[in-house]
Amino acid sequence: MTVPDHSPRPPDERDKLRAVWRAPRGWRFISAVNNNHIGVWYIGTGLLFFLLAGILALMMRAQLAVPDNDLLSQNLYNQVFTMHGTIMMFLFAVPVVEAVAVFLLPNMLSARDLPFPRLGAFAFWAYAVGGIIFFLSLFFDLAPDGGWFMYPPLASFEFSPGINNDFWLLGIGFIEISAIAGAIEILVGVLLTRAPGMTLAKLPIYAWAMLVFAAIVIFAFPVLIVGTLLLELERSFHWPFFIADKGGDPLLWQHLFWFFGHPEVYIIFLPAAGMVSMIVPTMAQHPLIGYRIVVLSLVATAFFSFGLWVHHMFTTGIPNLSLSFFSAASMAVAIPSGLQVFAWIATFAAGRLKVTVPSLFVLGFLFIFVLGGLSGVMVAMVPFNWQIHDSYFVVAHFHYVLVGGMVFPLFAAIYYWMPMASHHALSERLGRWFFWLFFVGFNLTFFPMHITGLLGMPRRIHSYPAGMGWEWLNMLSTIGAFVIAAGILVFLFDLLRKFRPYQQPNRGNIWGAGSLEWLPSEDYATRSIPRVQDLYPLWRDSDLADDVDKGRYYLPGTATGNRETIVTSPVNARPLYVLRMPGPSWLSLFAAVFTAAFFMLLTGKLVTLAAIAGVAAVIFMLLWAWDTDWPPLGPVRVGGGLELPTYMTGAMSHSRWAMVILLIVLGVMAATLVFSYLFLWTVSPDIWPARGTEVVPAGTRLAAILLYLIAMALVMAAGRMLPRAARPGRALSLVGIAVGIAALVAAWLVEFRGYLASGLGPVDDAHGAILYAAISFQGLLVMTGLIMGGYLLLRLLAGKLDAQRRVAFDNTALFWYFTGATGIGLAAFFHLFPWLAG
Amino acid sequence: MGDARAFLRHALVISAGPLIWFAHFTIVYVWTALLCARGVGMDLIPAGILAATVVAAAALIVFAILSFRAMRRAGRNGGGNGRFLFAVAAALAALSLIGILWNGLPAVLVSACS
Numbered sequence: 019m020t021v022p023d024h025s026p027r028p029p030d031e032r033d034k035l036r037a038v039w040r041a042p043r044g045w046r047f048i049s050a051v052n053n054n055h056i057g058v059w060y061i062g063t064g065l066l067f068f069l070l071a072g073i074l075a076l077m078m079r080a081q082l083a084v085p086d087n088d089l090l091s092q093n094l095y096n097q098v099f100t101m102h103g104t105i106m107m108f109l110f111a112v113p114v115v116e117a118v119a120v121f122l123l124p125n126m127l128s129a130r131d132l133p134f135p136r137l138g139a140f141a142f143w144a145y146a147v148g149g150i151i152f153f154l155s156l157f158f159d160l161a162p163d164g165g166w167f168m169y170p171p172l173a174s175f176e177f178s179p180g181i182n183n184d185f186w187l188l189g190i191g192f193i194e195i196s197a198i199a200g201a202i203e204i205l206v207g208v209l210l211t212r213a214p215g216m217t218l219a220k221l222p223i224y225a226w227a228m229l230v231f232a233a234i235v236i237f238a239f240p241v242l243i244v245g246t247l248l249l250e251l252e253r254s255f256h257w258p259f260f261i262a263d264k265g266g267d268p269l270l271w272q273h274l275f276w277f278f279g280h281p282e283v284y285i286i287f288l289p290a291a292g293m294v295s296m297i298v299p300t301m302a303q304h305p306l307i308g309y310r311i312v313v314l315s316l317v318a319t320a321f322f323s324f325g326l327w328v329h330h331m332f333t334t335g336i337p338n339l340s341l342s343f344f345s346a347a348s349m350a351v352a353i354p355s356g357l358q359v360f361a362w363i364a365t366f367a368a369g370r371l372k373v374t375v376p377s378l379f380v381l382g383f384l385f386i387f388v389l390g391g392l393s394g395v396m397v398a399m400v401p402f403n404w405q406i407h408d409s410y411f412v413v414a415h416f417h418y419v420l421v422g423g424m425v426f427p428l429f430a431a432i433y434y435w436m437p438m439a440s441h442h443a444l445s446e447r448l449g450r451w452f453f454w455l456f457f458v459g460f461n462l463t464f465f466p467m468h469i470t471g472l473l474g475m476p477r478r479i480h481s482y483p484a485g486m487g488w489e490w491l492n493m494l495s496t497i498g499a500f501v502i503a504a505g506i507l508v509f510l511f512d513l514l515r516k517f518r519p520y521q522q523p524n525r526g527n528i529w530g531a532g533s534l535e536w537l538p539s540e541d542y543a544t545r546s547i548p549r550v551q552d553l554y555p556l557w558r559d560s561d562l563a564d565d566v567d568k569g570r571y572y573l574p575g576t577a578t579g580n581r582e583t584i585v586t587s588p589v590n591a592r593p594l595y596v597l598r599m600p601g602p603s604w605l606s607l608f609a610a611v612f613t614a615a616f617f618m619l620l621t622g623k624l625v626t627l628a629a630i631a632g633v634a635a636v637i638f639m640l641l642w643a644w645d646t647d648w649p650p651l652g653p654v655r656v657g658g659g660l661e662l663p664t665y666m667t668g669a670m671s672h673s674r675w676a677m678v679i680l681l682i683v684l685g686v687m688a689a690t691l692v693f694s695y696l697f698l699w700t701v702s703p704d705i706w707p708a709r710g711t712e713v714v715p716a717g718t719r720l721a722a723i724l725l726y727l728i729a730m731a732l733v734m735a736a737g738r739m740l741p742r743a744a745r746p747g748r749a750l751s752l753v754g755i756a757v758g759i760a761a762l763v764a765a766w767l768v769e770f771r772g773y774l775a776s777g778l779g780p781v782d783d784a785h786g787a788i789l790y791a792a793i794s795f796q797g798l799l800v801m802t803g804l805i806m807g808g809y810l811l812l813r814l815l816a817g818k819l820d821a822q823r824r825v826a827f828d829n830t831a832l833f834w835y836f837t838g839a840t841g842i843g844l845a846a847f848f849h850l851f852p853w854l855a856g
Numbered sequence: 857m858g859d860a861r862a863f864l865r866h867a868l869v870i871s872a873g874p875l876i877w878f879a880h881f882t883i884v885y886v887w888t889a890l891l892c893a894r895g896v897g898m899d900l901i902p903a904g905i906l907a908a909t910v911v912a913a914a915a916l917i918v919f920a921i922l923s924f925r926a927m928r929r930a931g932r933n934g935g936g937n938g939r940f941l942f943a944v945a946a947a948l949a950a951l952s953l954i955g956i957l958w959n960g961l962p963a964v965l966v967s968a969c970s
């Protein structure tokens with residue numbers, strides 16, 4: 019039997035599907051976890067932060083409108099510009115592109131939801147609650163004021179006492195956790211939950227962009243997390259990573275920050291480019307020209323983006339030749355971006371462009387982004403960069419790139435996908451008003467800043483004297499900013515009038531688009547999951563929408579009585595199994611609230627309360643995980659003659675994929691600590707022990723390594739001894755895991771005691787600080803391994819873990835192997851390095 | 857296991873070009889930074905960079921040719937994923953080649969540690 023299958027479907031099939039996917043009613047609505055709901059709230063919260071940071075921008079522009087203005091005090095101005103940058107980058111740009119993906123991706127891939135709905139809900143709530151508390155710090159004179167990149171020594175304890183900058187370090191550190199959770203969800207979603215037949219060569223460009231985006235997040239964000247942890251340790255406990263007197267180096271912070279910070283630009287831009295690559299073909303009614311070239315340019319940009327970070331540090335005294343490498347890479351990255359621009363222009367030229375509001379925003383994006391790219395090549399030139407560094411020229415450049423490269427495409431996307439998200443489309447007439455106000459206002463605000471910068475106005479000054487020739491340019495910029503604000507007001511009015519998200523049916527495919535998100539859908543996504551044969555399935559098969567909606571493709575109802583979607587292989591999209599997904603839950607919401615509380619209470623130095631919140635967060639996470647390792651069921655029929663298993667262990671378990679990605683994140687963190695160690699050794703060899711000196715005796719290191727090996731062997735043995743059905747063997751696996759936990763903890767304690775006994779303290783010098791940072795990081799891994807091991811013991815006792823139902827075990831085992839390997843690797847490295855290099 | 861392996865193979869083939877670029881970039885950066893910071897062997901810096909650039913360029917050219925051939929072979933066998941994969945891999949290797957030549961160029965133009 020093949021699909022579409024025209025045999026009649028049971029009459030109550032759709033109602034059952036609807037019932038399973040129905041969102042909770044009334045106030046319980048906020049316990050929803052489905053991507054269609056979370057996605058809308060997530061995008062809404064992102065836009066809220068855009069408005070708030072926009073208001074801060076207006077305050078700055080009002081302050082700078084005339085010389086010698088005293089509307090904002092210097093102290094408040096510092097907080098306002100720091101918060102504007104921080105919120106726009108961390109609370110608007112990154113979350114909102116993830117939010118759009120949470121909403122769009124499952125629909126575009128024809129999955130019923132993302133693979134970990136509760137993780138999606140957790141990421142959203144952690145971000146929303148944490149972000150709002152972070153913003154409120156402004157009202158208590160507690161907002162960070164060290165600039166969005168927080169350079170020490172200014173941002174460290176000596177020159178910024180008080181907790182303002184701790185808000186940044188802990189607040190942002192934890193919002194990164196939310197971003198990483200989102201990236202894991204997106205990676206596994208794109209790789210494993212595509213419609214059957216949607217091979218990598220037929221993957222919509224937006225999904226490619228999000229795949230690449232998530233991969234950059236996985237490698238870039240952990241570096242910043244380590245950086246923020248180090249700076250927080252310096253601020254709170256005076257561990258001198260960045261203090262030159264004690265062998266530290268403020269440049270280490272800049273390296274860590276910008277190793278994240280430059281890819282961040284592409285983290286924001288690539289999703290936007292992905293949106294544009296979906297909008298352009300529809301508006302031109304022509305397939306995207308150069309699909310492969312666009313894929314290649316996305317992948318190339320991702321790699322090149324990691325070779326650019328020092329171009330933010332051209333004036334720090336790094337050798338000229340080193341600067342040239344980054345200058346060259348900064349020019350090289352223009353090639354893939356240029357290729358994409360040509361692909362879009364060629365598509366417009368090959369088809370017939372419909373001038374709609376989304377098209378206008380795309381054209382506006384092309385104009386502004388290309389200008390930003392050109393000034394980008396200018397600032398990539400080292401000698402020019404030295405002249406305009408920290409001037410308004412740079413402010414103009416990055417606003418052209420970021421607003422042009424991300425905000426314009428975002429509004430194009432909002433207008434474009436609105437008919438799929440809402441009962442009404444947004445107004446074309448008001449949309450044009452909005453576009454022109456925004457476009458003109460933007461150029462009026464930011465174009466003059468190029469000149470203000472060339473005339474010497476530094477960024478971040480709260481006032482300037484008259485007679486510098488900057489007055490009229492600043493006035494123009496301020497007028498432009500308020501024109502943008504007028505445009506945004508028009509948009510908000512339109513949104514208020516037309517946006518009706520949960521009213522069925524949605525407005526539908528008014529643009530004549532070809533991708534799957536335009537299939538008829540409700541909370542359960544599409545009625546059935548189609549087999550994909552083309553990049554533009556709706557253009558290829560005019561009956562597809564009807565066939566899908568009549569249930570003629572896969573999984574037309576609920577096969578297991580739960581929420582579910584089909585997992586397909588990552589390259590060829592061959593159906594593998596039916597993934598059962600959890601429904602609405604308070605657990606992920608509470609876990610998120612307590613995680614936010616933990617970080618915010620820690621900022622306020624309320625350590626006991628923070629600890630209580632932290633424990634509560636862990637308990638809620640474990641409770642949430644408790645239900646998600648389902649009891650295995652037999653195979654089920656999903657239509658089209660296809661029968662699929664409902665439980666998967668081993669290499670193709672979606673849960674395994676998520677765990678491996680998490681381990682990559684942790685691996686990058688460990689590598690960052692090793693890099694920091696080597697960097698500090700390069701700049702301060704004098705504080706390193708003499709060649710051949712042991713900080714911790716070799717015997718102690720060997721004992722720790724042996725204990726890690728024992729823990730790894732025990733978890734391996736416990737895996738073999740998991741009970742077949744219920745009883746037999748349970749005792750043995752229990753003992754294996756329990757002794758394994760003890761070995762893991764003992765390994766860490768042995769090494770840690772070795773450090774304590776060495777006489778070297780973390781506040782003595784940068785060498786001591788980085789060693790203690792590494793052993794603390796290892797301690798966090800061991801503690802997590804301990805909690806996971808304890809969780810396994812509980813599952814064994816509860817009869818929820820056996821040789822078949824073992825995903826929870828496999829993930830824990832993988833984590834233990836990683837913890838052991840990291841412990842052994844770090845111990846060996848820190849022991850051997852002084853022997854070799856001294 | 858086959859599906860996970862197939863994915864890893866795809867990911868490696870697509871990333872090979874940019875990974876060589878990244879390895880080259882890291883090597884020349886660390887080489888320069890280390891020798892400049894320690895003030896030893898500074899005369900060796902340009903030669904080291906040129907050697908790394910020649911090796912990386914050769915590796916990229918070989919990989920690009922192999923990918924291009926694999927692409928044509930896949931094309932004759934009906935196209936699909938294979939053709940797509942190797943086309944993207946070959947083009948990425950070519951782009952990476954431009955990247956490393958660009959990065960190697962300063963070795964002959966700019967004095968090392970000033």
